[in-house]
Amino acid sequence: MTEAAGEVIVRLPQALVQLVGGDRDIAVTGSTLREAMDDLMRRRPDVALHLFNESGEFRGNVLCFCNDELTRSREDLSATIRAGDTITILNSVAGG
Amino acid sequence: MATGGQLPTANLANRGGIDLGVVVLVGTRKGAVVLRSTGDRQSWDVSPLVLRGWRVSAFTRDAGGRFYAAVNHDVYGAAILVHDELGAAGHDGVEGWRQLDNAPRYEKGEVGNASHLRIVGANDPMGQYADGGRYVDEIWKLHSVGDTVYAGVSEAGLFRSDDRGKSWQPMRGLNDHASRANWGAGFGGLCLHSVLVDEQNPDRIWVGISAVGVLRSDDGGKTFHGKDEGVKHTPEGWCVHSLAHDPNRADVIYRQDHRGMYRSSDAGDHWQPIEKGMPVSRLSDDVECVFGFAVEMDPASGSIFALPLESDSLRFPHGSQLCVYRTQDAGASWQPLSRGLPTGCYANVLRGAMSLDSQDPCGVYFGTTSGSLYASADRGDSWDRLTSDLPKILCVEAFDD
Secondary structure, eight states: OOTTOEEEEEEOOHHHHHHHOSOSEEEEEESBHHHHHHHHHHHOHHHHHHHBOTTSSBOTTEEEEETTEEEOSGGGGGOBOOTTOEEEEEEOOOOO | OOOOOOOOGGGGGGGTTOOOOEEEEEEETTEEEEEEEOTTOSSOEEOOOBSTTOEEEEEEEOTTSOEEEEEEOTTTOOEEEEESSTTSTTOOSSSOOEEOSOOOOOOTTOBOOHHHHHHHHTTOTTOTTTTOBOOOOEEEEEEEETTEEEEEEETTEEEEESSTTSOOEEOHHHHTOTTGGGOOOBTTBSEEEEEEEOTTSTTOEEEEEETTEEEEESSTTSOOEEOOTTOOOOSSSOOEEEEEEETTEEEEEEEEETTEEEEESSTTSSOEEOOTTSOOEEOTTSOEEOEEEEEEEETTTTEEEEEEESOTTTOSBGGGOOOEEEESSTTSOOEEEOTTOOSSOOOOOOTTSEEEOOSSSOOEEEEOTTSOEEEESSTTSSOEEEEOOOSOEEEEEEEOO
């Protein structure tokens, strides 16, 4: 973890919270999105199982926003984050 | 229903000391249901839907009494849940399930099978399989031997855990099999759905993969070899649907295949058709054989149970009469058992959706794709419907020791 690491909130989609339990908002630390996601995996490996595939990339139906910006793959997670940022996980919705 | 025998109390100390009665776990497309009865199986408590939102595809229980549930979700993928106190006083299985931190998973960079990718890629709007990787998209089978738990998955592979689910090791003798690139997927993808282990010689393991066939290991999983001699194959390969045996007389195996019902008396080296008395289907490619999915064995009586279906394209009971078939002479003849089962039934019974308890006489349980659960407390002679209108039933497992 770098010196600039701060606490950010990862907000999980309600559909995932219904399945795995626990809090919808998880506090993690990191100076980049990748560090924050790595911290999330350490704190909640059960959640991580559902967000990332075997290649370590977000599952295809999972979306990750840093504040209002969409990050489509883990390669995008080098973006710097600051204390107080919110990382929002969404799942795609389909049907009719 | 007939009165059953007493619980096998000698085994209770090996299962966490819980007097379980008879517990039947029913996994469905949208959750699970827990049914409990005392050993007489005259009345049942039926839980509300639990594990809501999960697709529940398999159950098992280890020697220490831990229950395992294989679950999946279209967005969030496959996982394993456990319950350590189900059956104890105050623990009815409605609450108390928790997710394990790990589940069977392939490693980054493992290459997917082309025929499987064609099937999963046909319904992949988000492009999850576009990179050609190998992913665990379903846990089809959980099988416990002592405190070892095996998991059969799709894309086809076998994993084992020796630490009660804390970690899962790939069985590379199968997962990296030299023929893997040539494996052909069945209608539901390339899935490892059946696992048998010789409990007198746990190094001997059989697996069933659609549509690859039966493979056997004699060295604890280091190597696997195909065992399909005598079985008619489909264009994709040998499409085994399910397997059954007595784990303590393991080399006699029963096999419901896409191409008929078979028996092997030599651990799978050779197979012979055993269809006398069963209704034969004409399949979509004009082959005539017994078609179905589920097959189960009662070791105490030697009875085998199966549920043949009208054809590969229709997949509902012959003449719309829901009917289980039983053999008591190792497949030399089969008898229909439909007393108490409905006519006008157009539902399927999937490969994992039949199970037996170990009472005397054994109880038989099966669930339909239209959400009904049927039970017999007299080895199939008569049947009752225990519940109905559930979501599509994917798996049924009975536990009573």
